[in-house]
Amino acid sequence: MTMATATATPRDGAAKRGAVPDRRAYLRHSLLQQLAALRWGVLALIIVGWFVYYPIIDNFFVSTTTQDIFTGEVDNVGLDNYRRLLDDPVVWRALGNNGLYAVFSVIFQVFAAFVLAAIIEGLKNRTWRNFWRAVYFIPSAISTTVTGLLFYFIYQPDIGLLDAFLHLIGLQNLSYTWLGDERTAIYAIIAMSQWQGFGYSTLLFTIAIQKIPRELYDAATIDGAGAIRQLFAITFPLTREMTGMMIIVTIAGAFQVFNEVMVMTGGGPNNSSQVLGTWLYEQGFNQNDMGYAAAIGVVIFVATLITGLMQLWYTKRRRVQV
Amino acid sequence: MQRSLHTTAAFIAAASVMGLSFGLTASAAMAAGEAPVADPAAKVDYSGKLTILTKFGLQQLSPYFVNIAKAYEAAHPGVKVELIQENDDSIKGKTKTLVASNSLPDIYFSWTGTWGENFVRGNRAVDLSKVIGPDTDWGKTLSPAAVKAFAYNGKYFGVPLYLDAKFMGYNKKMFADLGLEAPKDFDGLLKACDALKASGVVPIAIGNKESWPLVHYLGQMLAYNVPVAALERDFDPKTAKFDDPGYVAALNQYKALQDRCAGGAQVNGLSYQTAMQSLSDKKAAMYYQEIIEFDQAATKETALKPEEFGFFKLPAPKDAKGSTTALEGAPEGYMVNTKAKNVPLAIDFLKFLTSQENGKTLSEPPFGQPSAVIGGADKTKINPNVAEGMDEIAKATYLMQWLDTVNHPRVAAAWLSGMQAFAGGSMSAEDLVASVRKAAAAAAK
Numbered sequence: 001m002t003m004a005t006a007t008a009t010p011r012d013g014a015a016k017r018g019a020v021p022d023r024r025a026y027l028r029h030s031l032l033q034q035l036a037a038l039r040w041g042v043l044a045l046i047i048v049g050w051f052v053y054y055p056i057i058d059n060f061f062v063s064t065t066t067q068d069i070f071t072g073e074v075d076n077v078g079l080d081n082y083r084r085l086l087d088d089p090v091v092w093r094a095l096g097n098n099g100l101y102a103v104f105s106v107i108f109q110v111f112a113a114f115v116l117a118a119i120i121e122g123l124k125n126r127t128w129r130n131f132w133r134a135v136y137f138i139p140s141a142i143s144t145t146v147t148g149l150l151f152y153f154i155y156q157p158d159i160g161l162l163d164a165f166l167h168l169i170g171l172q173n174l175s176y177t178w179l180g181d182e183r184t185a186i187y188a189i190i191a192m193s194q195w196q197g198f199g200y201s202t203l204l205f206t207i208a209i210q211k212i213p214r215e216l217y218d219a220a221t222i223d224g225a226g227a228i229r230q231l232f233a234i235t236f237p238l239t240r241e242m243t244g245m246m247i248i249v250t251i252a253g254a255f256q257v258f259n260e261v262m263v264m265t266g267g268g269p270n271n272s273s274q275v276l277g278t279w280l281y282e283q284g285f286n287q288n289d290m291g292y293a294a295a296i297g298v299v300i301f302v303a304t305l306i307t308g309l310m311q312l313w314y315t316k317r318r319r320v321q322v
Numbered sequence: 323m324q325r326s327l328h329t330t331a332a333f334i335a336a337a338s339v340m341g342l343s344f345g346l347t348a349s350a351a352m353a354a355g356e357a358p359v360a361d362p363a364a365k366v367d368y369s370g371k372l373t374i375l376t377k378f379g380l381q382q383l384s385p386y387f388v389n390i391a392k393a394y395e396a397a398h399p400g401v402k403v404e405l406i407q408e409n410d411d412s413i414k415g416k417t418k419t420l421v422a423s424n425s426l427p428d429i430y431f432s433w434t435g436t437w438g439e440n441f442v443r444g445n446r447a448v449d450l451s452k453v454i455g456p457d458t459d460w461g462k463t464l465s466p467a468a469v470k471a472f473a474y475n476g477k478y479f480g481v482p483l484y485l486d487a488k489f490m491g492y493n494k495k496m497f498a499d500l501g502l503e504a505p506k507d508f509d510g511l512l513k514a515c516d517a518l519k520a521s522g523v524v525p526i527a528i529g530n531k532e533s534w535p536l537v538h539y540l541g542q543m544l545a546y547n548v549p550v551a552a553l554e555r556d557f558d559p560k561t562a563k564f565d566d567p568g569y570v571a572a573l574n575q576y577k578a579l580q581d582r583c584a585g586g587a588q589v590n591g592l593s594y595q596t597a598m599q600s601l602s603d604k605k606a607a608m609y610y611q612e613i614i615e616f617d618q619a620a621t622k623e624t625a626l627k628p629e630e631f632g633f634f635k636l637p638a639p640k641d642a643k644g645s646t647t648a649l650e651g652a653p654e655g656y657m658v659n660t661k662a663k664n665v666p667l668a669i670d671f672l673k674f675l676t677s678q679e680n681g682k683t684l685s686e687p688p689f690g691q692p693s694a695v696i697g698g699a700d701k702t703k704i705n706p707n708v709a710e711g712m713d714e715i716a717k718a719t720y721l722m723q724w725l726d727t728v729n730h731p732r733v734a735a736a737w738l739s740g741m742q743a744f745a746g747g748s749m750s751a752e753d754l755v756a757s758v759r760k761a762a763a764a765a766a767k
Contacts, residue, residue, distance in 0.1 A: 069422040070444030152531075156596065157588045179531070180591025182748055268533050269590040270743035285418045287731040288440070 056301065063294035070288065081295035091296065094274040097186050098303070101193070101275065102254035108194040109201040110246045116198075117205030118235050122227065133206060136199035144196065148263030151192040155179045155264075182272035185265050189273055193260055197253075201246060208242035209235060248311040252304045276300045357442065357449040357479070357660060362458070364666040369400035372664070372671055373427035375417065377654065379409040382618060386689050394674055401667065411532060421446065428662035429672065432480055434471040434652045435557075435728035441657055447479040448658040448665055454478050460673060467721065468653035468694040480655045481672045482694035484614065484684060487651025487715050488538055491601060491619050492608040494632040496523060504634040508575060511637050515583035518607045526583040527606035529597030530590050536576070536741040537725045537734075538650065539610060539636070543572035545648035545722035546638040553644075553722070559730045559765035564758055568643050573744060573751035575639060580745060583608070589745050602626050610636065613651070613711040617690025633707055635714060649718035652727075653694050736761035 063082070066075045085091050116136065123129045139147070154161040155178040163175045178188040212235065220230050236243070258277035261267060267274040267282060274282070276296055284293030376387045384407050391403035406427060408416045413431060420426045426446060432438040441447040454461045454469060455478050461469055464482060472480025490511075497503065497514070500521055505511040515525035530536045544553060547568035556562040580589060601609035602624040611619060620631035638646040656675075658668045674680065681698020684691045685708065692712045693699055701709045715721075726734040736758045743749035749757075 068444070069418060070440040070446065072444070152593075155591070157585070157591050177588035177591035180588050180746070182743070182746055266532065268531070268739065268742050269746050270739045270748060281415075282735070285415050287735055288418070289731075290422070 059294050059297050059301070062291060063298050065291045065294075067290040068288060069290060077291065081292045084292060085295055085299065090271045090274055090279055091276075091299070093271060094276045094279045095299070095303075097273065097275045098255050098257065100186060101190055101257055102251045104190045104194060105197065105250045105254050106247055109197045109250050110243060113198055113201035113246075114205050114236070114239065114243060115231075117202045117209055118231050120202070121206055121209045133203060136202045138199065139196045140200035140203075142196070144259040145263050147192060147196050148260045151188075151195075152179065152264050155188055179265050180269060182269050185269060185273040189260055189264050192264070193257070197250075201250070204246065205239065205242060208239040212238045244311055244314060248308055251307045251311070255300055255303045255307070276303075357445055357447060357477070358665075359449040359451065360453045360658070360665060360669055362453045366666040366670045367664055368398040368667065368670075370664055370667070371402045371404055372429070372667055373404045373406070374656075374671075375406045375408065375413070375420065375427045375430040377408060377410060377413050377431040379407040379412065382688050383691075386684060386691075389683075390675055390680060394671055397674075403671070424661075426659045426661070428659050428664070428668045429656050430659060431654070432472075432657045433654055433724065433727040434480070435723045436730060436734075437727040438472060438480055438657070439474055442474045442477075442479050446657075446660055448660055448662070448668075449477050449479060450481065450658065450669070451478045453669055454481060460676075463678075463696055464676060465653070465694045465696060468655070471653050471721070471723075472655060472657075480657050481676060482653035482655040483676065484655075484691040485651065485653050485694055485712065485715050486692075487613050487649050487711065487718070487721070488542060488610060488636070489613060489633040489711060489714070490526075490608050490636050491611045491616065491631060491633045493601065493604060493606075493626055493630055495630045496604070496607045497632075504632065505637050507637045508579075508639040512578060512582050515579075519582070524585065524600065524606040526579070526608040526610065527592075527597035527600035528580065528584040528589040528610070529592035529594045530742060530745060531593040533738040533742050534724075534726050535594045535597075535610075536589070536745055537737050539576055539579070540572060540737070540741060541722050541725045542636045542648075542650040543575050544569065544644070544725075545650060545720065546642040546644045546646055547572040547575070548644045550645055550648070550720055556762070557728050559733060559762045562733070562759070562762040562766070564755055564762060569755045569758075570751045571639075571643075573754060577744070577751070590742050613708060613715070614691045616707050616711065617687050617705055621688075628705065628707075631707060633711065645720050647718060648720040648722050649715060650722040650724070651715060651718075652721055652723045655694070730762070730765040732765040733758060733761045 064076060064078055066077050066081075067073070120129055120132045120136075123132070142150075157163060157175070157177045157180065162178070163172075166172055166174050176184065178184050216234050216238075217230055220234060225233060256277060257275045258281070261273055261275050261278045262281070265273045267278040271279075276299060280293045280296040280300070283289045283296060374387070374391075378384050378387050387405055387407060391405055395401055395403055404427075406416070408431075417426075417430065420430075421444070430441075432441060432447075438447075452458065454464070456462070456466055456469060461478070465485065468482035468485055469478060472478055472482060492504070496518065500517050502514050502517060505514050518525040528535065528539075548566045549568070552563075552566045552568070556564050556566075585592075597606070598609055598611060598615065598619055600606035601611075602619055602621075604625045609619065616631070616633070620626045620628045622628070635649065656672060658665060658672070662668050676693075676695050676698075678695060678698055681693035681695030682700050682703070683689070685693045685699035685704045687705060690705055690708050692708055692715070699709065699712065725737050729737065740749060740754040740757050744751065744754050
């Protein structure tokens with residue numbers, strides 16, 4: 001409340017009465033402005049609702065049906081698709097593979113990328129800093145499909161680059177059918193993904209590190225803190241927000257993996273490298289089972305939603321202001 | 323009932339009211355859920371756009387449809403032909419996406435078996451019986467077995483374009499250098515493999531990254547080991563038993579072939595195309611391939627020259643309980659969408675596509691696809707191996723369709739992933755057959 005309001009006199013009241021039409025005009029104008037703004041907001045809400053939220057909600061309904069794309073027949077089956085999910089060993093294997101993807105991605109694309117970014121930003125020579133940033137970022141500029149094909153050739157038994165290299169250095173005993181063995185296929189794909197995603201994360205971390213005031217490092221140096229102490233006492237806490245965000249993005253991304261698996265193994269051999277995305281595709285488009293595919297889609301949605309909410313909560317609690 | 327069926331029925335009914343010439347009759351049949359029937363007397367309106375989904379997306383094949391489309395447009399200036407060209411792998415996903423979004427083109431590619439049956443079941447294929455049935459003028463110009471392969475419930479729904487079958491392609495020079503001949507039985511093949519392996523050559527290049535190549539091996543071996551009646555009973559999940567001992571016998575034969583002729587469990591790490599390249603590069607002596615690939619395996623540009631290329635039918639075991647004269651293969655062709663705006667035009671295009679002249683072009687290099695048109699191959703101009711392969715197809719007493727298209731998708735998936743596991747050594751023959759049986763039971767529900 002303002003002082004003018006608190007000490008209002010009758011004369012002021014008369015003046016106010018005289019100002020009523022102006023105020024009404026102002027309110028009307030303000031309302032019209034808000035309505036105009038709302039008009040644009042509503043439009044955006046409709047677009048987002050129609051293209052983002054409606055498909056998510058519709059997917060829940062589709063997951064309670066069996067659908068035949070050829071005949072268009074739809075039968076309501078309640079939660080049968082979810083019961084089938086629980087009994088489907090490939091779903092569990094796919095979920096496990098997504099989990100593995102997430103673990104390796106967090107290790108390499110978050111923590112290792114953070115360390116690498118700190119090392120690069122610690123370089124005194126600016127030219128070298130730019131050079132190493134570019135070197136690590138280049139793989140991210142290649143499309144996943146192209147990278148998948150590239151690594152498919154690298155992993156080829158006997159004639160692939162990897163096996164040729166092992167032969168060259170006398171380690172032919174380690175030569176292996178990386179993508180053709182149920183035990184190694186998913187790890188070979190994960191390794192490719194880390195190679196590709198590592199540089200992008202590193203670049204994001206370098207941006208976050210650049211925002212940290214240099215004075216903090218100077219003060220720490222005067223206090224006798226070494227590089228590792230500075231990393232954990234300054235760099236890590238002050239990039240926590242970026243780290244949190246990277247963990248969310250990386251884990252959510254691990255549950256949406258599709259292209260690399262599709263290109264390199266198609267989920268094989270014997271479904272050993274299936275992830276939820278490829279199993280969803282297999283069920284929907286190869287086995288003509290859209291209802292079950294939708295149920296798998298719900299699992300992906302729930303997994304990424306939970307991950308996102310947990311990480312947001314964590315980041316909010318532990319936020320550190322400079 | 324189905325939304326799409328209602329839409330189709332409403333569409334056809336509305337079109338009839340408007341007096342448009344669809345060349346379709348029997349709107350009452352539509353209401354009953356039956357496919358619209360093509361009318362041979364329908365007048366063709368040579369105008370508008372015709373959309374076609376082909377399986378000729380590969381670089382060496384794609385010009386065929388492009389040239390056909392240009393020739394048809396030149397003959398009928400009012401018609402615009404729009405092509406969507408996919409390859410062997412991508413067409414499966416593309417077709418299902420188009421079906422799911424009700425965007426199937428006017429003419430679309432189809433395999434025989436369950437794949438084609440899906441379109442018939444979904445009322446998405448025009449009944450062509452009156453224009454392509456065996457007794458019709460058009461039907462008589464095509465291989466009767468190929469036309470029959472697209473028959474469902476006594477009606478004809480597809481136009482066969484070419485015949486396909488699986489043969490073992492081999493390097494004749496490599497065989498000759500070791501004093502080997504094309505094997506006559508399965509043991510002979512294994513012995514040939516031993517000799518080739520001893521000479522430092524990969525006997526058979528197998529690439530199973532895509533998972534269907536091994537299923538093709540198995541298809542031929544099942545035809546040899548399982549009686550035809552049992553096979554056909556098992557194609558239908560409702561009657562399937564998968565209890566014939568020939569299934570396990572065929573699997574064990576494949577295992578012997580993999581162990582003695584190929585690189586063991588590493589077959590899952592190689593792609594089909596990479597394996598074919600091994601034969602072309604003379605790194606492998608044999609490669610199990612489709613007749614439609616003969617012209618790609620050995621060309622003037624490849625290390626393996628056309629004159630060095632030979633083929634033989636995968637040899638049958640001596641004690642085979644199935645049909646030793648059966649051959650794995652099936653014609654491939656095209657169907658007409660029930661929602662096509664101008665069905666007579668689509669049929670006219672398909673007649674043009676299967677003319678004698680275009681059949682000959684299809685059979686000749688560089689396309690090398692054995693035309694389903696009778697006399698649609700000038701044997702003096704086509705690859706002699708393709709001509710010989712066509713004779714083999716004609717001699718076959720039973721065409722064993724591809725396991726991944728003749729079976730219910732769930733059963734096909736069990737064969738596909740199971741064969742990868744079997745090849746990799748993580749599943750026994752008995753367990754694989756049991757998993758297929760389980761998939762059939764689930765599909766029958």
